[in-house]
Amino acid sequence: xxxxxxxxxxxxxxxxxxxxxxxxxxxxxxxxxxxxxxxxxxxxxxxxxxxxxxxxxxxxxxxxxxxxxxxxxxxxxxxxxxxxxxxxxxxxxxxxxxxxxxxxxxxxxxxxxxx
Numbered sequence: 001x002x003x004x005x006x007x008x009x010x011x012x013x014x015x016x017x018x019x020x021x022x023x024x025x026x027x028x029x030x031x032x033x034x035x036x037x038x039x040x041x042x043x044x045x046x047x048x049x050x051x052x053x054x055x056x057x058x059x060x061x062x063x064x065x066x067x068x069x070x071x072x073x074x075x076x077x078x079x080x081x082x083x084x085x086x087x088x089x090x091x092x093x094x095x096x097x098x099x100x101x102x103x104x105x106x107x108x109x110x111x112x113x114x115x
Contacts, residue, residue, distance in 0.1 A: 029074040032097055034108040036068045036085040043068025044112060047087035054080040054096075077102075085110040 036047040049062045049070040062070040064085075075081065077099065084094040092110040 028104075030077045030097075030103075031071065031073045031105045032075060032081065032083060032108065033069070033071040033105070034110060036064050036070065036087070036092070036110045036112065038112060038114050044085075044087050044114070047085045047110075047112065049083065049085045049110065051075075052082040054082060077104075083108055083110065085112060087112060088114070090114050 032051065036044045036049060038044055043064070043066070045064060045066045045068060047064050047068070049064060049072075051060045051062070051072050052058070060072060062072065064070050070085075080099050081097040082094050083097065085092040090112050092112045095108050095110070097106050097108075
């Protein structure tokens with residue numbers, strides 16, 4: 001009897017692990033990344049990128065490096081986000097990442113006219 005219950009528990013564990021595959025992908029979330037560039041496609045180091053959750057209005061920021069790159073990992077795929085960059089009083093256009101966009105990785109270049 002004890003051996004049968006151990007086998008049953010092991011079988012249930014294996015079945016639950018078989019269905020855990022897609023959940024792991026969803027748990028990783030969405031990644032929004034890209035570069036902050038001027039009008040000549042040159043990187044703008046030290047620009048600040050703002051990512052706003054449109055549901056809660058919570059804002060995350062990222063200060064870009066010398067290559068102008070930014071990255072926001074582990075974002076919920078079920079929420080819309082607004083992204084823009086700013087440097088020295090100049091601002092890029094605001095771009096929206098929609099919850100209906102099914103890409104796991106969204107790449108957005110943000111251009112700022114610094115003149």
